[in-house]
Amino acid sequence: MEYFLELVFSGLTRGSIYALIALGYTMVYGIIGLINFAHGEIYMIGAFTALIIATVLNMYGLPLPAVLILAAIAAIVWSAAYGFTVERVAYRPLRGAPRLSPLISAIGMSIFLQNYVMLAQTPNFLPFPTLIPEPAFLEPIASMVGTTDLTILLVTTVVMVLLTLLIKFTRTGKAMRATSQDRTMAFLVGVNVDTVISITFVIGSSLAAIGGVLIASHIGQINFYIGFIAGIKAFTAAVLGGIGSIPGAVLGSFVLGLTESFATGYVSSAYEDVFAFSLLVLILIFRPAGLLGKASIEKV
Amino acid sequence: MNVITIKNFRNALVTALWFMFLTFPIMVIKVNTTENLIVWRWHNLLYVGATAFTASLLTALYRQYRDRKRSQQQQEEGTSRVSWNERFFNTPAIARPVCALGALFFLVFPLLFSTYQVNIMTTALMYVVLGLGLNIVVGVAGLLNLGYVAFYAVGAYTYALLNMHYGVGFWVALPLGGIMAALFGILLGFPVLRLRGDYLAIVTLGFGEIILLVLKNWSEFSQGPGGISNISRPGLFNIQLSMEATLNYQYYLTIAMVLLTIFVINRLQNSRIGRALFALREDEIACQAMGIDKTTIKLTAFALGATWAGLAGVFFAAKNAYINPDSFTFLESAMILCIVVLGGMGSILGVIIGALVLILLPEYLRAFSDYRMLAFGAILVSMMIFRPQGIVANIRQSYRSSKDGAP
Structure with a gap:
């Protein structure tokens, strides 16, 4: 039973991280219909920025909570800046180009960012500093669920609520929903589509950065390649839930996280990624619109 | 004529500054977490700035060139363009x-x-x-x-x-x-x-x-x-x-x-x-x-x-x-x-x-x-x-009707 609960918690933790990344995919896809392959790299850059800033601040002897908050803010700021720049450089010039062009450009950007971090920093794994303390009162359940797991679950929940409020009740959220329904029509009624797209990239990247900081402190080490696999899996989660749908992305992420956790716990850990991809293929065969997505009919 | 205007110059400067900010943590600071060493590489910032500045100016020049070519083509409408290959x-x-x-x-x-x-x-x-x-x-x-x-x-x-x-x-x-x-x-x-x-x-x-x-x-x-x-x-x-x-x-x-x-x-x-x-x-x-x-x-x-x-x-x-x-x-x-x-x-x-x-x-x-x-x-x-068509654009077989007497 304890093993089962341990797997449930580890599945939920994974699911939360996937959710934070998958939201970026699904939002961008909802608005411009592009798989942003470079999104995983944004997440990786977030983790790297946090690591660098945290190490520097540690050297200057700042207290731990301050380091944690400043590093997380830096990660969000720079990830958002990277997301914004990637959209401006690699996707905006290709609006209206054939479908394949932005997709290839996105893959190019992903390869570029990976190698940029590898060359500028290091190809090896870097240990991530311990930023989240282990308080004593959690001792009894520490074998099943660590403080980082709880932090991840808590932060993800808060972020999800904030995001839902933003999209449902603010002007920006309304503009985003309008743009994703019909870009031309939104433009005609006075929505600044370019700004909305930029905002979407910034929000998606910030979420990915939060995910990056959390997973890095959970696993304890990072390298330039973590974004690639995490990106594919988060995308799988987004497709699983129905791409373009925000609750779908969250649901899909938890399904994927739990599936992976049980599969590695009860079957074999060597094939962890195989389970994720097989799940993706199965979903695409039997329910291509995803769990919560609506099947769309293309009109001509 | 290709001209670099003040506006291009200002844009290039803004781009350069933006990229210097963007690449600051990754390019400038290199940490060694095992030995707690930090290496500051300020010279990289200079390279990034210079590269972004040049790239921005070159892009602006390229855009001018492309627009001019397009308007030329519009004037000579009717003559089909033939690629080098x-x-x-x-x-x-x-x-x-x-x-x-x-x-x-x-x-x-x-x-x-x-x-x-x-x-x-x-x-x-x-x-x-x-x-x-x-x-x-x-x-x-x-x-x-x-x-x-x-x-x-x-x-x-x-x-x-x-x-x-x-x-x-x-x-x-x-x-x-x-x-x-x-x-x-x-x-x-x-x-x-x-x-x-x-x-x-x-x-x-x-x-x-x-x-x-x-x-x-x-x-x-x-x-x-x-x-x-x-x-x-x-x-x-x-x-x-x-x-x-x-x-x-x-x-x-x-x-x-x-x-x-x-x-x-x-x-x-x-x-x-x-x-x-x-x-x-x-x-x-x-x-x-x-x-x-x-x-x-x-x-x-x-x-x-x-x-x-x-x-x-x-x-x-x-x-x-x-x-x-x-x-x-x-x-x-x-x-x-x-x-x-x-x-x-x-x-x-x-x-x-x-x-x-x-x-x-x-x-x-x-x-x-x-x-x-x-x-x-x-x-x-x-x-x-x-250049989405690549170095060598693909030639599609085309058929032309010879109504106007051309072969």
């Missing part, structure tokens, strides 16, 4: 001697250069075959396949395993490798080809990773990360060849393979299937409305592309006499995709040039080999933005 192929007086010289060069290549060079050239030619195969899928049919290297792996492992367990020779394994890869292509394509193109990209990517993971972890089957060694080289009527002769023999075999590929693809493009594939790339719905079965034609393209990858895989295993899973990572897929995109999607000559440039250049610029993948990424992005 179209002119080249339509002038036999130039095209024939150039092609003959090129053919002669490749024919006598082993006599002129050392075995080391021959070996590199063989590798480059193998990438030509791979590029041409992927070109059917991406360039002609417009299906983005990011796990192409998986089919390459299937071919290579088919030969390696058959050779290890049953002693099957190269010539028997060659068609088998192709067939196996095609079967895998159909197996993978069947569930996903009914879906939108973007899903295909991600599923093929996942498929490539699955194949790689299986090869790495299922040791009883594939011998794991250690790989398979002592694979027989291609035979020539049981004649014992010296090392150098073997290399030359492999070189000519690859040349033959390239020629066969070019022949098949050239015939394919003007066939019924080829035209259906072009139609599919341009507009799926219109293509279906014309009575083409979308799923069948997509599967055909997918299987055809996979077949060439399988054949190239058998060649690869035979040439190196040793394979392991590390040769079949996503980076290989990315490289082959880069060859197709750089050369020109759908264009045979383009893919050949692309493969030779991208494989031979890094070999001779060893000092920059670390930056190879960085350059690949940058090439993919900038080709899409500035």
Whole structure:
């Protein structure tokens, strides 16, 4: 039973991280219909920025909570800046180009960012500093669920609520929903589509950065390649839930996280990624619109 | 006239400052978390700023040039534009001697250069075959396949395993490798080809990773990360060849393979299937409305592309006499995709040039080999933005009515 609960918690933790990344995919896809392959790299850059800033601040002897908050803010700021720049450089010039062009450009950007971090920093794994303390009162359940797991679950929940409020009740959220329904029509009624797209990239990247900081402190080490696999899996989660749908992305992420956790716990850990991809293929065969997505009919 | 205005200058300055801010943590600070050392590399900031400034100015100049060219074209409406390669192929007086010289060069290549060079050239030619195969899928049919290297792996492992367990020779394994890869292509394509193109990209990517993971972890089957060694080289009527002769023999075999590929693809493009594939790339719905079965034609393209990858895989295993899973990572897929995109999607000559440039250049610029993948990424992005048709644009066969008396 304890093993089962341990797997449930580890599945939920994974699911939360996937959710934070998958939201970026699904939002961008909802608005411009592009798989942003470079999104995983944004997440990786977030983790790297946090690591660098945290190490520097540690050297200057700042207290731990301050380091944690400043590093997380830096990660969000720079990830958002990277997301914004990637959209401006690699996707905006290709609006209206054939479908394949932005997709290839996105893959190019992903390869570029990976190698940029590898060359500028290091190809090896870097240990991530311990930023989240282990308080004593959690001792009894520490074998099943660590403080980082709880932090991840808590932060993800808060972020999800904030995001839902933003999209449902603010002007920006309304503009985003309008743009994703019909870009031309939104433009005609006075929505600044370019700004909305930029905002979407910034929000998606910030979420990915939060995910990056959390997973890095959970696993304890990072390298330039973590974004690639995490990106594919988060995308799988987004497709699983129905791409373009925000609750779908969250649901899909938890399904994927739990599936992976049980599969590695009860079957074999060597094939962890195989389970994720097989799940993706199965979903695409039997329910291509995803769990919560609506099947769309293309009109001509 | 190209002029750099104050506005361009200001924009460039803003861009430079933005990129300096953007790259600050990653480029300037380098941390060593084990020894708590921090290295500040302020000079990098200068390089980034200068590069961004220049790039911004160059882009502005390019835009001016492009706009001017467009307005010129609008004025001279009616005269159709002829690309340089179209002119080249339509002038036999130039095209024939150039092609003959090129053919002669490749024919006598082993006599002129050392075995080391021959070996590199063989590798480059193998990438030509791979590029041409992927070109059917991406360039002609417009299906983005990011796990192409998986089919390459299937071919290579088919030969390696058959050779290890049953002693099957190269010539028997060659068609088998192709067939196996095609079967895998159909197996993978069947569930996903009914879906939108973007899903295909991600599923093929996942498929490539699955194949790689299986090869790495299922040791009883594939011998794991250690790989398979002592694979027989291609035979020539049981004649014992010296090392150098073997290399030359492999070189000519690859040349033959390239020629066969070019022949098949050239015939394919003007066939019924080829035209259906072009139609599919341009507009799926219109293509279906014309009575083409979308799923069948997509599967055909997918299987055809996979077949060439399988054949190239058998060649690869035979040439190196040793394979392991590390040769079949996503980076290989990315490289082959880069060859197709750089050369020109759908264009045979383009893919050949692309493969030779991208494989031979890094070999001779060893000092920059670390930056190879960085350059690949940058090439993919900038080709899409500035020249989506690639170095050599594809020439589509066109028919013109002769109403106005022109031939």
